Amino acid sequence: MKMKLVCIFCMLFMISAFANATNVQNHTNEDNQIYRNAPIKVGIISLNDGPEEEWNVTFGGDKYDIFFVVQQTSDGGFVALGGRDATSWDIGGDCWLVKVDENGNMQWNKTYGGQKTDNGHGILQTNDDGYIISAITESYGAGSSDAWLIKTDEYGNEQWNRTFGGKNYDLAEKSVLQTDDGGYLIVGSTYSYGAGMCDGWLIKTDEYGNEQWNKTYGTENNEHFWEVHETSDGGYIMIGYVQAERRDAWVVKTDIDGNKEWDKKFGPAYQGLSIEQCEDGGYICLAEVEDTVFGGYLNAWMVKMDEDGNEEWNKMFITPKGKDRFAVHHNIKLTQDNGYILAGVTNAVLPVYSVGDMWLTKIDGNGNILWEKIIGGLGYDTTYTVDLTSDGGFIISGMTKSFGTGGNFNAWLVKVSDYENQRPNKPITPEGHSSGIPREEYTFSSNAIEPDGEQVYYAWNWGDGNYSYWLGPYSSGETCEAIYSWKNKGDYNIRVKAKDVYGGESDWSEPHLISIKKSKTLNTPFQWLQNYLQSHPNLFPIIRQLLGL
Template identity: 40%
Template sequence: MYNSKLLLVKLMAEGSVLTAQFTYQPGYPGAKQTITFDASASHDPYGNITYYQWDLGDGSYVNTTQRTVTHSYDESGNYNVGLTVTGSNVDMSSITREITVPRSAPPIMIWSRTFGVQGDDRANSLAHTSDGGYILAGSSRYYIDESRHFGARLVKTDANGNMQWQRTIGGKRFDEAHYAMHTSDGGYIIAGSTGSYGAGSDDFWLVKTDAEGIEQWNRTFGGEYADIASSVRQTSDGGYIMAGRTESYGAGFDDFWLVKTDPEGTEQWNRTFGGDSIDSLYSFQQTIDGGYILCGDTRSFGTGSSDFWLVKTDNNGIELWNRTFGGANYDRAYSVQHTSDGGYILTGMTRSFSANHFDFLLVKTDSNGTEQWNRTIVGPNEDNSPHSILQSPGGGYIIAGKTGSPGTESYDMWLVMTDQDGYVQWETTFGGTGHDVARSVLLAPDGGLVVAGDKDTCSDQGTDFWLVKLVGIPSEPEGGDALADGEPLQTPGVPGFGAVVAVMGLLVWVGLAGRRL
């Protein structure tokens, strides 16, 4: 027994050593961006660390008694950052980490707008309008005869985010707009869910308004259970196509659901996709061949408890193929976009490949849905969830979502920019002490970004619609001088699908017929 005690003491002593360690924020710093290096993770088992010596990798050195230092790099590249700590016994420990500084720096916020009524207002979507402004759609809490209700809410702004009008549409139960867009007649079409009307606990809800947001008609679609529309598009015949999930129809508890209507909202056909378990749709797009691409998560197919699920249909909603992506754990796709090379980009959250509770996952496919690559983007906190993705004019991707910690109400809007291969170029967060989240991101006509989501008012009024405008820091393209204004840049992809031009030093995508998107 005596020898066992001696052995235990010896092992404990050998395991207690001075250790140098550091972290840095932001995790993906840009050139000329301030980086904070933090040595708080360093450990001295015999007392306090007395000295920190930093070699910042670009010829800069800092010797200090403080745990944190700040620094910025003039140029992009890889830098070997070294830290040597001196312990209370005058012993030393060192560590070196490679820091990658991309060419791009994060954009800066130039304005921020909030729109609230009585509390718990949530913006689910953002779209361009023909006058250069924006239309936001979501839900709003309001009261009728002291009873609380939730209605669909529309907010129309000008190009600078100033509100021009707002409308609340709904009945006496829970009604929510999940997506709104401008229609060919100058009005708006809204898709969402309604508990006030229809046959079930929730039904697909299609609402048509005029140019001022005044309701012209509304239609419901569904059965006796919950059926929720995520998005809507106007089709070439003047009708509408909605996508969402259904509990009332299909093979399983939850299935993907497509509903096609004529211009007056009368159903023409509907299609379900799924297996015998839960398959939930969150995003869809029209494709250049006239069909549709759908994404969400599946528990009926794939290898994990939940996988990304991508489904391609023709223009009549007939399935052409489907693909699953994911690991052994939980993965859910929230957004899909057609890419300029004819393929698709998906983003969602992953636990299978996460270093945290959840992280962002990007999956790039070719035109047949075959995976080309995937990337996990590790967030600054434990819980990281993307909601929207778009392809940038330069071929990279911009993802909007949130980052925070499970079990808390503290979340920030998180934006990430990658290159065309999915490697992070910059990331940035915005928010306060409450629950702030980005749900939709668009390219502005001037080359900036416009982001919509929710902002916590940090009061008993809950959250407000939040609209933010960001402008980038122009940088020279790889391998040459900056493009002159109006100079075209050849882009890969579908012939005649569009081009990229430089406008005021920023790259802007120009679509068919010269329409700037």
């Protein structure tokens, strides 16, 4: 009899281990905490409705073509800038300027460049209705590559161009400004000048592109700027990255002459990508960070600063786990309602794998998501910039492998309308156990009302650094149940938030506290067996068979 009991114990352990592995194989993290919804109700989040895609046009041939930036012009059309006829990423090709009408029909296009790689990064319509272009050129200049400034008339005909740089690698990025004195300002990085390997670089010219001054910002390490904007006090704000012991997003504020007033690092982050000054005089920043919160690869990080660069709040976007999952916003713009529009690329918004899709997100002034829009196909599709249009919509530039011709990447423009969407109400405080033991599963429930009656999804924050992905869909007001177990003892605050079918997100619920305490010591193997069988009733038929009952 004793031998039979020993065999039963061994089999119980093996059966239990197999059952647990089978039940949670798609829902466990590295620490073996478990999260799942009960009953299982995971669906595809449809974000294809909501904001209307008014038109979608591609440009290019059988090589690599891309638009880095787009802007609406004074005649109601649009001008886009990038590169064409490259043989691969940033290898070969010319700087490319394309003018389209209000419906995306091409009116004219111009290329600028020589025998090597030349790409356009920044575009601005100037006071004389012409255009100023910031770019990088390997065909001209003094070194491996130079920052490049090109002035054209209203039809893209070149009027003059200037290069800036030394014998090493120098470039201008996606911002170019016309200053009050009629001159221009460009930003980027330089290996030829400054204090270290690569420094952030700001160049001021007169109206003919003649350099008036340039400033470098950095240390003996690597620094780079992506954007510069004029601030309300007449100075400038720049964003990029700094790399020392670690890599951080970097914001630098200067006066009108480029003298640094303050700088702030936030991170760790791969880089700061975009910045805008807000109505309150502060700044909203976008950064690209390793996803240590939700378990993906890369995530978009939004940081709100006051006018002196002090952080007021920050936000990351909920994504599914997986080292191949990414969700990165490349560009942010202030909208007319004092919210923000963000544009980037993701394969992590839907709970199904995609190579990469254009990702457009509208948020309010407090960082709450009002709606999201996903546009793409079977190939890799991305966007780099977004601009506001005079009709209240948005124009987005990027590249696509899903649409167009030639089998490689085509330059891409998409026009999207705005959309009025009410966010779901804050879910009720989660209900469920208030105490428990480690590794035991507990069920919690909550619900939220969607003001428009739309279906909703729920994400759970388990208070230990782990999150569920979006569970659902559920009808408005329908209860969502989720099951979770904690590995370690401690006090944990459980919260839940809701998302509607257009991507609008609620606030997090009020917390529900659960105290996980050390398991009670069992005095005898038979007490252990009794408790074990009570929590695993499906094992009774197996035991009866083993005992011959």
